[in-house]
Amino acid sequence: MPNYYPIMLDVRGRRVVVIGGDRIAAEKVQAFAACGAQVCVIAPAWCVELEQVAQELGGQLETRRRPYQPGDLEGAFVVIATTRKPELVEAVWSEAQQRGQLLNIVDLPERCNFITPSILRRDPLTVAVSTEGVSPGLAKLIRQELEQHFSRAYGAFLRLAAEARALLRTQGVTYERRDAFFQEFYRSPVLARLEEGAEAEARALTAELLRQYGVEVPRSFEEGGAGAVDERSLAS
Ligand SMILES: C[C@@]1(CC(=O)O)C2=NC(=C\c3[nH]c(c(CCC(=O)O)c3CC(=O)O)Cc3[nH]c(c(CC(=O)O)c3CCC(=O)O)/C=C3\N/C(=C\2)[C@@H](CCC(=O)O)[C@]3(C)CC(=O)O)/[C@H]1CCC(=O)O
Numbered sequence: 001m002p003n004y005y006p007i008m009l010d011v012r013g014r015r016v017v018v019i020g021g022d023r024i025a026a027e028k029v030q031a032f033a034a035c036g037a038q039v040c041v042i043a044p045a046w047c048v049e050l051e052q053v054a055q056e057l058g059g060q061l062e063t064r065r066r067p068y069q070p071g072d073l074e075g076a077f078v079v080i081a082t083t084r085k086p087e088l089v090e091a092v093w094s095e096a097q098q099r100g101q102l103l104n105i106v107d108l109p110e111r112c113n114f115i116t117p118s119i120l121r122r123d124p125l126t127v128a129v130s131t132e133g134v135s136p137g138l139a140k141l142i143r144q145e146l147e148q149h150f151s152r153a154y155g156a157f158l159r160l161a162a163e164a165r166a167l168l169r170t171q172g173v174t175y176e177r178r179d180a181f182f183q184e185f186y187r188s189p190v191l192a193r194l195e196e197g198a199e200a201e202a203r204a205l206t207a208e209l210l211r212q213y214g215v216e217v218p219r220s221f222e223e224g225g226a227g228a229v230d231e232r233s234l235a236s
């Protein structure tokens, strides 16, 4: 069994080809497009979910309503196929191999050079769980359990941390002092305030802690300036 190496891929502006017209294909198209990829989907028959995703993405999505043809993978950074038809699998696998591309044939790990973990997202926090293919069901269960632990407010919490970190760094606070700040910040009541929707209080508490570390906090920070917490991430 492979000893998989976990990475985070930057697919912005990169070509991703999805072969398949089923619900899994729809999910993959949506997920890669959400990460900024230029997605092309190829399939003779499309399910309703894929039609809907295509409608939402509009011109952002390239569509080929026909079977896969050799040459379709030209320029792709990542290739995903949802089929298990042996001839099609072999054709896609050999073209992707020749081109040195990243390939995932869903649920066929022996024809993948990468596999997909179960993902919990609280942007910018991402938790990916893999069992190296041994038990995807367990990966899913662990992801569901982690969802209970990491509330939706974690997104706002981390964005606030990013703003604080920028201030600490631009004002020359040492590495050790920054580390100490975050050990306090992550254990402080800031998260609880964000979970209650009390953003102003969360900002005020953060500002107070920053001052204890000698940081001059601009007025815009407490008012929720440029990097203000996104209310949608708290509400959804
Ligand atoms: C995480 C997740 C992400 C995603 O799909 O994107 C994912 N599978 C998920 C769910 C799931 N998949 C299966 C079940 C039924 C129960 C079961 O069989 O266990 C369930 C549970 C369910 O659906 O509830 C069936 C299954 N899956 C694979 C095989 C083939 C084999 O094992 O050889 C078979 C048998 C097919 C059959 O017999 O017909 C293989 C793979 N599935 C992987 C990923 C990769 C390894 C991940 C890891 O390292 O753990 C890997 C290797 C390749 C890949 O596809 O990348 C997603 C959860 C998303 C979530 O969090 O909700």
Ligand SMILES: NC(=O)c1ccc[n+]([C@@H]2O[C@H](COP(=O)([O-])OP(=O)(O)OC[C@H]3O[C@@H](n4cnc5c(N)ncnc54)[C@H](O)[C@@H]3O)[C@@H](O)[C@H]2O)c1
Residues within 6 Å of the ligand: 019, 020, 021, 022, 025, 042, 043, 044, 045, 046, 066, 067, 068, 082, 083, 084, 085, 086, 088
């Ligand atoms: N090896 C295994 O474990 C295994 C398991 C189940 C089925 N099979 C075999 O796989 C075949 C059925 O596979 P499936 O259930 O994944 O369905 P499928 O390959 O027919 O469909 C999966 C998706 O791929 C699309 N698709 C089909 N042909 C395409 C093409 N030429 N170009 C682009 N997109 C295409 C379909 O529209 C569909 O959305 C059967 O031959 C069956 O014997 C193998």
